[in-house]
Amino acid sequence: MKHAPLVQQLITAFTCLPGVGPRSAQRMAYSLLERNREGGLQLAEALTGAMEGVQQCRRCRNFAEDDLCPVCTDERRDQALVCVVASPADVLAIEQAGEYRGRYFVLMGHLSPIDGIGPRQIGLDLLEQQIQSGEISEIILATGTTVEGEATAHYILDMVEGTPIVVTRIAQGVPMGGDLEFVDGATLAHALRGRRQLER
Numbered sequence: 001m002k003h004a005p006l007v008q009q010l011i012t013a014f015t016c017l018p019g020v021g022p023r024s025a026q027r028m029a030y031s032l033l034e035r036n037r038e039g040g041l042q043l044a045e046a047l048t049g050a051m052e053g054v055q056q057c058r059r060c061r062n063f064a065e066d067d068l069c070p071v072c073t074d075e076r077r078d079q080a081l082v083c084v085v086a087s088p089a090d091v092l093a094i095e096q097a098g099e100y101r102g103r104y105f106v107l108m109g110h111l112s113p114i115d116g117i118g119p120r121q122i123g124l125d126l127l128e129q130q131i132q133s134g135e136i137s138e139i140i141l142a143t144g145t146t147v148e149g150e151a152t153a154h155y156i157l158d159m160v161e162g163t164p165i166v167v168t169r170i171a172q173g174v175p176m177g178g179d180l181e182f183v184d185g186a187t188l189a190h191a192l193r194g195r196r197q198l199e200r
């Protein structure tokens, strides 16, 4: 039996979600159609709103609804201290730890040449501009301890060569091969406080 075209369209649309195959997508579509039309309409509205209204901060690349995000416009934060992370989820994890007073640079990924993800795809050209402009005094590399995270950290370390910028790395307490977003707040706060300067 074939689905009606609109039902099929909905099922196919759900498969764009991470980890959702055709079977789960069908279950989601049926559930909304059978029992929760209102929830479905709210979902549609929230999706449209977010997809059209959320952009990337032009300074740190984190999600923002304006040109600049609230962290980048906060004058009480040290705008010369930049913590480089892989994803907005990492920003959230560090913010929840509650101690960090600098700003961020959000890569939205890691360097991964095999997947065609080079420096430009993760915004390193923008970071390079900020490094060269002299607005940064310290970069904290918090790209995680996966192979890609390490490679990304080394790439950034090379970019800083010849500048007076201090480069530190949080590692202590972050498990090997680990992503930051899964580290608890107390450990993360400790790791940030105990960051070590990198030799170069």
Ligand SMILES: [Zn+2]
Pocket (backbone or CB within 6 Å): 057, 058, 059, 060, 061, 062, 068, 069, 070, 071, 072
């Ligand atoms: Zn920002």
